[in-house]
Amino acid sequence: MKKAILIGLMALALPMSAMADNDDDDAKAGSKAGLAGLLSKGNREKLPKLTLSAGQPVSKEALKLKSGKYYTMEIKADGSQELALEGAGFFRAIWVNEIVIEGIEIRPLGVDSLEFDEAGEAEISFIAIKPGSYYLKVPGSKGDSQQVSITIE
Structure with missing residues (x-):
């Protein structure tokens, strides 16, 4: 049961880490709203x-x-x-x-x-x-x- 919960949490974390990488790329590309957003x-x-x-x-x-x-x-x-x-x-x-x-x-x-x-x-x-x-x-x-x-x- 604990393994299933851990695997589920890891699956949720993967898309979030991908979005964080995109934020870094946006900041490097000169995006107006960087990691701090608005x-x-x-x-x-x-x-x-x-x-x-x-x-x-x-x-x-x-x-x-x-x-x-x-x-x-x-x-x-x-x-x-x-x-x-x-x-x-x-x-x-x-x-x-x-x-x-x-x-x-x-x-x-x-x-x-x-x-x-x-x-x-x-x-x-x-x-x-x-x-x-x-x-x-x-x-x-x-x-x-x-x-x-x-x-x-």
Whole structure:
């Protein structure tokens, strides 16, 4: 009985070892997602910094993201006014790895908005998941410059 279980486990392990060999070949061939998969360095991209400042645009341009790609987004507030960025739809379309504020790493289950009462910086690292059109905007604002349009392809 023990031999049958051992033979069965070995049979299951063979296809797994073959897949591991393929992962090595993909990494050597320059595949973007290596052994670490979606979190690998080859799959990461840093987005342009977002700025929170009274009367200033949040971003210089709209953001175009690709589903399955790992991104880092830095948000900087200058403290000129208490400002926030909201975008529940966007936050539901991504998987947030962490939010780093003054060296403190936060791994949330969900996010609706980030509010800055004073000057500071936050960095969000995430994987874009759900294709669609989204935004991050200053709550209560009406101008296009007070938001950033985000498209996930």
